[in-house]
Amino acid sequence: MKIDFLGHSVVLIHMPVDKGETIILSDCWLSDYATGDYMARNPSIKFDFAKLPKIDAIYLSHPHCDHFDPYSLMELFSHQKPDILLPETSSFLKPLLEEYLNAHVIILKHNKKENLYGLTFRAFSFAVPYHTNEDDVMMLSIASKSEIVFLEVDAAVPDTEESYQTLYSLFTEKQYQTCVYVAVRNELEALFASLEATSPNDRKNKLKEYRIKRRDEMAYEYDKFEESDIPEIWRVANLTKIYIGQGMIVPPDAAPDLLELSSPFPLSEVVSEEKKIAQEYKRNLRFIAQEPGKSVHINGTKSELREIDYLEKLEKYPVTLRMDKTVRVHRKDKPVYPRKENIKEQKEKIIKLLNERFLPHQLSSLMDPLKMIVSNKKSRNYVIEVRYGTAESYETVYYGWSFTSIWFTEMNLEKEDSDERYWATDIIDFMEGRQDMFSTMLHFFPEGKQIRLWNMMGLPFLNSDFVYKKIQLHFKLASQNHTSKDWVMPAILDNISTGS
Structure with a gap:
């Protein structure tokens, strides 16, 4: 399979089928600004629509503006008309998609297989014992005869036996040659800790505490299986874990001086930290910190990064972290x-x-x-x-x-x-x-x-x-x-x- 990373939480997935390939866009925030968060997208991207392959369907995991963006959808639908795959938890929005896009909307139900475009789709809405703003997120698996990809989209898999059993059975119900788990790690808590610190020392302390907390969380993802009979997804053969995310910053047009505070825990460091932890627990996982504007081609345990040819523009703002900087948001x-x-x-x-x-x-x-x-x-x-x-x-x-x-x-x-x-x-x-x-x-x-x-x-x-x-x-x-x-x-x- 091939996964094009278009920034933040958006990926374009190409999976071979009997007659060519099926192309699925997972979530759709491609415009330059997030209308609910009042943040900017990094990188800013523009398509060469003449080169953009025909998308079979767009999966809209939940109606947060950085995943379900009417501005992006309107522009994309002015060039091609893919189907919309909508989780049943957001099905009340179907009339708007039909009214404004004249879209063909397919509702995906919890844990129900749907055979579409030569692939098998299953969406999941796991039960959790508390309320969050992501209760309506439905994670998604897409499988062919020989490959499977699981998309967390924008929620953490709950710490329950049901969810672990489900994930393990998904990846092991067939002898898949290629198994891919796509995790989203936006680390917005770290970003705002950096932006809102009252002094360089305050920033240093807050980010130190945050990294300790995140390392403990990463270690727990492995440690919890040590004394348990619950099957562990991280032991699945041929599994590659891809990290995406971190595509939001305060608009540089308004606050360019914040760019030097906007990379407190970059994706490459997140992956490096988890890689060390996985090795400590003797897990044979492959990790990829996917770079925006790059396509990863995966076949079994082998992967290769390539350029994306249909991107007309990809403008990355230079985000860094300067601990000594005294600027903050007011x-x-x-x-x-x-x-x-x-x-x-x-x-x-x-x-x-x-x-x-x-x-x-x-x-x-x-x-x-x-x-x-x-x-x-x-x-x-x-x-x-x-x-x-x-x-x-x-x-x-x-x-x-x-x-x-x-x-x-x-x-x-x-x-x-x-x-x-x-x-x-x-x-x-x-x-x-x-x-x-x-x-x-x-x-x-x-x-x-x-x-x-x-x-x-x-x-x-x-x-x-x-x-x-x-x-x-x-x-x-x-x-x-x-x-x-x-x-x-x-x-x-x-x-x-x-x-x-």
């Missing part, structure tokens, strides 16, 4: 999109959000239960502070919940030590698709404040209407010839700055 304490709104209507929407979504979610959370949060507070109140208006003129409302309450209600307080603090306009923007969970790139959060409400709004299924509005908004803008840059850059320039 965010303005204001709504991302300040404007005058009907405050009465905003209040109605926000109290409904708090009581119909946030309160049931947080009360039922097993990982972070509201009852324990309140029990451990001296005030015995959980308080969310919302500012209605703009930075120049606003009204503050405190919403509180306690054991004496049935619902969140407005508290008649002049000042309260709130647990969370937001601008009302940002919350409304999230509900209407103009922001998402990762738009915190633009947000100023006072030190010590939680963002439980914001994180809850980013949970799949509970908030599918927010996701639908977001995807619909960007399809509409893309259809009017707007670009991802048009959306991202004005907001970046208006909300962040850099300095010591």
